[in-house]
């Protein structure tokens with residue numbers, strides 16, 4: 339598939355696209371705003387029944403009392419069965435997935451979408467997200483898609499197009515960039531956007547965590563199965579930890595900058611702890627500088643190292659003050675001309691993973707569909723752009739990143755052999 343490159347303005351406006359002669363394709367949309375009774379069932383299918391997928395299904399069940407899980411899909415039978423057992427045990431009356439609605443294989447997405455679900459939750463490794471979102475929108479399903487949206491620029495371009503079609507079809511597309519649904523984060527970024535620290539000049543964000551222990555190889559597994567079970571470690575499947583994990587922090591830089599695309603970025607990265615004997619081909623640290631017009635900057639530090647302190651926080655520097663957002667801690671405050679602290683009781687913040695589903699299902703029921711296209715695709719591309727700059731050692735502009743033709747992964751998906759590209763080497767790895 340080929341995609342015409344989009345400029346920065348087009349990308350920002352992608353989600354604002356409205357439909358002439360909008361198609362009404364989903365059963366729930368067809369009922370129209372305000373006509374759906376609160377507890378009318380919403381049939382939900384899950385594709386990618388791992389840790390987060392099972393968690394997302396639980397969040398959906400908690401968020402909306404009418405949700406019923408009716409179809410499951412995964413390329414690995416054991417992952418699907420474990421997830422199914424867990425979901426049935428937790429919600430026996432609302433998880434009704436007959437054996438003929440439990441699909442195993444790379445075509446599980448198509449078979450789940452062919453059932454009578456209204457909503458699909460997508461939580462496979464990110465490599466598959468663009469094609470799965472495209473198929474889901476084509477099938478007229480509302481989509482919840484885990485972050486990141488893609489691992490390469492062709493994938494981002496495809497999702498931008500799918501989101502436009504979703505808008506026309508009045509379908510929701512909600513992303514798993516969960517911090518956007520966190521009450522303390524929302525309160526702080528709202529203050530920033532209301533001008534509490536004046537014009538934002540600089541953002542500094544960290545995603546410093548530990549490495550994930552690889553799953554040991556079993557002789558009966560093909561290389562493809564082994565890589566899927568260790569997908570975090572493989573560039574084509576996860577996009578490297580900057581794109582897969584630290585995309586949350588990239589998204590918060592994007593949020594602080596009011597979803598304005600950077601002009602270009604520089605980056606460094608490499609493997610300081612990861613050994614060549616370990617599976618996969620990703621880096622274990624990155625540092626990215628995003629350049630914005632008017633000499634504004636966004637700085638990201640991300641690493642996956644053992645025996646080093648973890649941190650996931652953001653510092654936003656403005657002309658009148660500083661905002662501190664501590665994702666894994668209680669601190670959310672502003673200091674300067676307008677001192678402020680988020681001091682609501684911790685329990686009132688609730689669970690951001692449930693909130694994103696509450697808004698997702700409320701939008702479906704009311705007809706006010708949420709479409710995260712503008713920022714979810716932009717944050718994903720910002721992370722990919724940082725990876726490109728770190729891998730090549732070169733500055734990468736927004737336009738270059740958006741027009742990149744590099745497509746990661748094999749052309750055919752089958753449980754057999756799959757090759758692994760070499761670990762990139764800055765100064766030698768070429769941009770494409």
Ligand SMILES: NC(=O)c1ccc[n+]([C@@H]2O[C@H](COP(=O)([O-])OP(=O)(O)OC[C@H]3O[C@@H](n4cnc5c(N)ncnc54)[C@H](O)[C@@H]3O)[C@@H](O)[C@H]2O)c1
Nearest residue numbers: 386387388389390391412413414417461462464484485514
């Ligand atoms: N928002 C968050 O805080 C958060 C947290 C964890 C993970 N995630 C995201 O959720 C996604 C899944 O992560 P996870 O930790 O659950 O991984 P996981 O390995 O636990 O689950 C992935 C599942 O997808 C299945 N799968 C792989 N390829 C498939 C295909 N082509 N078709 C069908 N099934 C396929 C695997 O067999 C596995 O069961 C990732 O995108 C990850 O970045 C988000």
